[in-house]
Amino acid sequence: MSAARRPARLTIGHRLWYRLRLAGLTLFGPAQLESHNDPKMRLEADHRARVDAHRAAKAERRERRRSS
Numbered sequence: 001m002s003a004a005r006r007p008a009r010l011t012i013g014h015r016l017w018y019r020l021r022l023a024g025l026t027l028f029g030p031a032q033l034e035s036h037n038d039p040k041m042r043l044e045a046d047h048r049a050r051v052d053a054h055r056a057a058k059a060e061r062r063e064r065r066r067s068s
Contacts, residue, residue: 010051018047025039025040
């Protein structure tokens with residue numbers, strides 16, 4: 001599996017907490033809200049931002065190792 005296709009590996013605590021919150025919001029959250037008001041959409045956007053930041057930091061470390 002290439003490095004670009006591997007999933008980002010955040011800490012197990014973050015992944016577990018994200019899945020629990022997502023399940024809780026799916027089952028017990030509000031019925032329907034606009035996208036700017038929806039807590040589930042905010043949670044998913046925050047998770048995507050964390051994954052993107054993790055991937056960027058990982059790529060930067062990889063580039064530093066290559067240039068050394």
